[in-house]
Amino acid sequence: xxxxxxxxxxxxxxxxxxxxxxxxxxxxxxxxxxxxxxxxxxxxxxxxxxxxxxxxxxxxxxxxxxxxxxxxxxxxxxxxxxxxxxxxxxxxxxxxxxxxxxxxxxxxxxxxxxxxxxxxxxxxxxxxxxxxxxx
Amino acid sequence: xxxxxxxxxxxxxxxxxxxxxxxxxxxxxxxxxxxxxxxxxxxxxxxxxxxxxxxxxxxxxxxxxxxxxxxxxxxxxxxxxxxxxxxxxxxxxxxxxxxxxxxxxxxxxxxxxxxxxxxxxxxxxxxxxxxxxxx
Amino acid sequence: xxxxxxxxxxxxxxxxxxxxxxxxxxxxxxxxxxxxxxxxxxxxxxxxxxxxxxxxxxxxxxxxxxxxxxxxxxxxxxxxxxxxxxxxxxxxxxxxxxxxxxxxxxxxxxxxxxxxxxxxxxxxxxxxxxxxxxx
Amino acid sequence: xxxxxxxxxxxxxxxxxxxxxxxxxxxxxxxxxxxxxxxxxxxxxxxxxxxxxxxxxxxxxxxxxxxxxxxxxxxxxxxxxxxxxxxxxxxxxxxxxxxxxxxxxxxxxxxxxxxxxxxxxxxxxxxxxxxxxxx
DNA sequence: GTGGTCTAGACCACC
DNA sequence: GTGGTCTAGACCACG
Numbered sequence: 001x002x003x004x005x006x007x008x009x010x011x012x013x014x015x016x017x018x019x020x021x022x023x024x025x026x027x028x029x030x031x032x033x034x035x036x037x038x039x040x041x042x043x044x045x046x047x048x049x050x051x052x053x054x055x056x057x058x059x060x061x062x063x064x065x066x067x068x069x070x071x072x073x074x075x076x077x078x079x080x081x082x083x084x085x086x087x088x089x090x091x092x093x094x095x096x097x098x099x100x101x102x103x104x105x106x107x108x109x110x111x112x113x114x115x116x117x118x119x120x121x122x123x124x125x126x127x128x129x130x131x132x133x134x135x
Numbered sequence: 136x137x138x139x140x141x142x143x144x145x146x147x148x149x150x151x152x153x154x155x156x157x158x159x160x161x162x163x164x165x166x167x168x169x170x171x172x173x174x175x176x177x178x179x180x181x182x183x184x185x186x187x188x189x190x191x192x193x194x195x196x197x198x199x200x201x202x203x204x205x206x207x208x209x210x211x212x213x214x215x216x217x218x219x220x221x222x223x224x225x226x227x228x229x230x231x232x233x234x235x236x237x238x239x240x241x242x243x244x245x246x247x248x249x250x251x252x253x254x255x256x257x258x259x260x261x262x263x264x265x266x267x268x269x270x
Numbered sequence: 271x272x273x274x275x276x277x278x279x280x281x282x283x284x285x286x287x288x289x290x291x292x293x294x295x296x297x298x299x300x301x302x303x304x305x306x307x308x309x310x311x312x313x314x315x316x317x318x319x320x321x322x323x324x325x326x327x328x329x330x331x332x333x334x335x336x337x338x339x340x341x342x343x344x345x346x347x348x349x350x351x352x353x354x355x356x357x358x359x360x361x362x363x364x365x366x367x368x369x370x371x372x373x374x375x376x377x378x379x380x381x382x383x384x385x386x387x388x389x390x391x392x393x394x395x396x397x398x399x400x401x402x403x404x405x
Numbered sequence: 406x407x408x409x410x411x412x413x414x415x416x417x418x419x420x421x422x423x424x425x426x427x428x429x430x431x432x433x434x435x436x437x438x439x440x441x442x443x444x445x446x447x448x449x450x451x452x453x454x455x456x457x458x459x460x461x462x463x464x465x466x467x468x469x470x471x472x473x474x475x476x477x478x479x480x481x482x483x484x485x486x487x488x489x490x491x492x493x494x495x496x497x498x499x500x501x502x503x504x505x506x507x508x509x510x511x512x513x514x515x516x517x518x519x520x521x522x523x524x525x526x527x528x529x530x531x532x533x534x535x536x537x538x539x540x
Numbered sequence: 541g542t543g544g545t546c547t548a549g550a551c552c553a554c555c
Numbered sequence: 556g557t558g559g560t561c562t563a564g565a566c567c568a569c570g
Contacts, residue, residue: 012554028243049341049554107228108215117228118232184561193544319547322547325546340558367522395503395506544566549562550561553560
């Protein structure tokens with residue numbers, strides 16, 4: 001699992017988690033039957049209260065995205081949301097990219113610098129993924 | 136002024152206003168020196184309390200986007216007035232980029248596709264700016 | 271915490287609180303990481319509305335003096351975290367110095383006497399800091 | 406006349422004017438019978454509404470500091486405030502200097518830089534005085 | 541008319 | 556318990 005939280009966006013943390021799990025399910029990154037991290041594990045990873053994770057998982061369960069099985073953990077349900085077409089997935093990202101571009105304008109950051117920053121963060125991200133895989 | 140609010144998103148109303156004014160300023164829909172609707176007028180238009188608008192405008196003032204003058208009103212500031220250090224500005228954008236990268240990961244969108252999408256949105260943004268400039 | 275309010279001065283209450291917290295932080299009466307009274311507690315102590323305290327604390331957060339954590343409270347940040355550009359910082363201080371110079375002019379206090387007074391207050395300030403450090 | 410306004414201090418502008426005129430009178434910088442600038446002249450100089458100046462002058466008149474003579478202008482009254490002793494005058498400035506020092510601490514501006522900044526502003530001030538005298 | 545401050549009291553998200 | 560947001564309505568300073 002890989003969740004990135006923004007504590008200052010005003011979006012409730014548990015909804016950020018819900019959205020990211022649903023995205024993973026819709027895109028096929030998570031497949032039916034896949035296990036999710038336990039509440040306490042994810043809470044520790046994200047440095048967030050367990051109640052917050054529990055709330056997100058509960059919300060995901062009522063939405064039929066996952067299934068909580070007592071004692072054995074938490075799994076992605078088979079009849080999840082219908083997988084998103086490639087175009088739809090791009091569209092979602094485009095909205096966020098637009099917001100980044102506006103922000104760059106106000107911070108007086110030019111296009112080239114923005115591209116360079118993207119490369120930097122991508123490299124950083126891949127590095128973190130590798131470390132995660134080794135553990 | 137064109138501000139559209141989503142009361143169900145969970146995003147604070149005042150932050151929605153901040154984002155949309157910044158967007159208008161960045162795209163050129165609003166130009167430096169342009170007056171914005173008065174606190175009272177916008178509050179009435181959006182059917183929101185005066186204090187909520189005041190909070191949004193105050194936030195925009197601290198971000199250097201607009202200038203509030205007692206008794207006279209509210210005006211768009213010239214760009215290039217960000218009071219932040221360069222390093223801080225990059226850092227802020229990096230946080231947003233990280234969030235985009237994680238979402239791309241959840242949506243199973245690869246690095247190359249992400250780069251291409253950024254170029255597409257940048258082109259689009261510059262195009263919109265040019266159109267505004269011509270009017 | 272020791273905050274004293276003057277309701278007749280015409281200075282907004284929330285700014286009086288901001289100034290006094292900054293003073294405590296600068297002199298060492300408050301140390302990095304120290305918890306501040308909760309919004310509710312300080313509001314009750316000062317017999318002021320909760321919103322007023324919240325506004326003061328929010329201002330102090332944007333100035334990099336404290337950190338507000340949802341559900342956990344309010345803590346003094348380490349110094350050296352001013353998010354402003356060096357040039358902007360000098361400019362802010364210059365404005366205050368100009369005001370001092372004009373007041374000196376009105377009080378018929380010459381440049382040399384002003385310099386001497388600055389040295390006296392600086393010595394005094396460093397002395398107070400040292401005393402705090404020893405405790 | 407030389408008045409320096411701080412529009413963001415939260416202190417009403419008219420009270421800032423009142424205080425500075427009273428200081429000049431108390432220190433002897435202004436003497437009984439001295440003329441003050443007309444309402445409209447001072448309003449123009451300070452880029453402030455004439456009502457604001459009128460309010461300050463009215464306040465000063467009720468406090469017995471000055472006298473408004475119809476058609477001929479505005480003059481400092483003879484039985485003004487008692488002149489301040491040197492020690493008292495220094496004390497007033499000390500309070501403002503303390504606030505500057507605290508501000509410098511938060512802006513991470515060291516003692517030497519502060520001294521340099523004071524010299525710069527003093528030079529600037531004397532320069533402006535000379536220009537004023539030439540007109 | 542403008543924005544700024546403050547109060548009183550409500551509801552929410554989070555620990 | 557914590558801080559964050561929002562409403563409703565009051566008063567002030569300023570143009």
